[in-house]
Amino acid sequence: MNMLRILYHLMRADFLERSRRYSFLITLGLTIFAAYLYLPPSGADYLTLGLGNYRGVYNSAWVGGAVAVFCSALLSLPAFFLVKNAIERDEQTRVGQIIATTPLSKPLYTLGKAFSNFVFLAVMVSVIALSAGAMQLIRGEVFQIDLWALISPFVFCVLPAMAVIAAVAVLFETISWLRGTLGNVVYFILWLVLLIVSAATMSSPQQAVKPANDLWGIQIILSSIMNDTAAAFPDYQGSVAIGAVTLQAPLQTFTWNGIHWTSEIIFGRLLWMGAALGISLLAALFFRRFDPAPQKLKHTRNMEPIESFPLDNIQFVPVPAPVHLTPLATGQYAFYPFRILLAELRLLFKGIRWWWLIAIFGLNMAGLLLPTDYARQYVLPVVWILPLPLWSSLGTREKRYNMNQLVFSAPHPLTRQFPLIWLAGVIVTLISGAGVTVNLIMAGDGLHLVAWGIGVLFIPTLVLALGVWSGTNKLFEVLYMLWWYAGPMNRMESLDFMGASPNLPMGRLIIYVLFTILLFAFAVVGRNRQLKL
């Protein structure tokens, strides 16, 4: 009973703290809006749950199932970033040090944090489920609401996935090297792999659902939908796509009555809930109970015993002469852009590990020595994911390290320092992609060189704009990773901001230049707003 009370209060405090922030309402609003877009009106020329040119009638089962797939597949990425701060906040607010002195055990603490993460995500999912019901009425194809058919996909598919995300977020927070940007990248890769695994097993309607492969629970819904589509339309090819797909022929609808929840399916989902519990408890093994001391030193040397201070033989030691501050040289207050730039660069590179430098060096050599096309298409995208930890501190580190008051009370923080922070980011981007650049110059590939140059300006500008407005590095990290994966890596040409793809229409380059200028202006306005606390 006492344990439940502790869990409840851990959850309650976290939930109140999170839900009273504007960012919660904004996230909720954006998610509901995305869910709204996910159910296009009957006249729209696109589908979001694409089964060729077929879709189910917007009854409760279809609306619940489709929005649940959206939640599981797409919300599962931002959800992690939303909750990966439960322990960090206790550390920053120093509440952690108070918690550390209570009898609260480590497993109970990590379990409590995972539970509060889960409740937070569950509330978001509930709001989305309710808005899905509203969407069914707005679309107006079927006015009868079947509550069970609407809600059950969220309960059985989405919630277990959210439980795992909640626990993984806690685990990442307790493992020191997964706490920062590297952890965010690792999660992004995990999310992507799990999504691909889920989708890969859905290649035909006859595929059996494999609970172990289906953390997101989308196989359960999609396999049922695909089977019913195949039954209704014999010429259905058996493909399914999550995301906007343009209709190639007139839309045909059918009635999907939802999933028959067998005990086998429910047991499969409960296994994931069990996994979430296990991950939460595993986190306790790594949780250091807010001990700030580094743990690298395993053995202490035998020390000579220290003799106690001879109190009966105290001798008066003359006080050293007071230090006087020498006045600074005349004309002391000037603009030294090079010094500020060097200071900003030093700040960016401090704390960087040796393996990072070796990786950058190796990739630059590859970019220089490989044939130009390979260097541009394969090396450049890879080399421009590595500086993520450096970029992501731009625009947010003053707030993160509580340096705002010191930095913003220096002269000209907006007109002098801010452009140099941006320039430091540009230099980091430029240096990290230098091998490919030299290769492009030697090959005389002017157009891709221009595209590369736009990428050099675009990335740090995007970081600064998102950083100063959101106050956190997570928004940039998640958006950049998605953009980078879809654009340069997967050749979605409109999203290729670095010119990795062979086709480079001038219009796209101009759009990116204009977008960069717009982002820079947005960043300046944001920083100006930050200056007044």
Next chain:
Amino acid sequence: MNLSIQNVSKQYRRDFWGLRDFSLELGVGVLGLLGPNGAGKSTLMRILATITDKTGGIVTWNGVDIARHSNDLRQVLGYLPQDFGIYPNLNALEFLEYIAAIKGLDAKSTRQRIGELLQLVNLVDAAKRPLGGYSGGMKQRVGIAQALLNDLQLLIVDEPTAGLDPEERVRFRNLLADLSGERIVILSTHIVSDIEATATSIVIINKGQRITHATPEKILQAVEGKVWTWVVSSEEFTKLKQGHLISNTARRSDGVHVRVVSEQRPNADAELASATLEDSYLYFVQNSRAG
């Protein structure tokens, strides 16, 4: 050198003012800022440090509006906020070089200044260790050093001795006294003895409003003849706590020695005592609440 604060207000919400119609004229010397928690001290200092916008009034530095020409003041400003952070991966030397660069100080003379400052705050031995491993007091000393980087004319320090050991506290007090000869220093603290040791004038502030501004002598004179001491039993002491402004107590073998600020003699046994700044502070704050 003149800092003029005229009818300055800061409204945070419709029904909550951080500062209300606050006026003050300051010249060279140390101004001690005293007031209870939430009185508006930090709001005032953030406005003076050009970090927070006021909602009314005007602040001028040598006749120039600091809201319009904030960089003029920033060039001669040293500021130590109550709650500030550091970049944990930098060492003290690098951190001070960074702050010097963004303050626009030239490299050559800065190097010498940083060396002197590290000596001054007793961090020479730890200068090359990452700041992330510093104790609270050491971080506070780095904060003091960064506030003194430029040739400042206005020094604003908010709870500067918080976390310092007694030796460092005395060093810092002496430093403030040295600095105040040709500068305006604004010192906010709850440690009344720090103010007693350094302030040339004192402002007492409560609920965002100025209660009084005077020299320490004048402030002490206000309660002269109103401070009483006598000995009571433990039972009497419990009753005494209601209705009297007690500024100090000490339990001894003969009973509880109480110190009370009162207009009238509170007890037949009570004897007059010489007033301290703490007595005066409590007297003014209590009166402002009553008013």
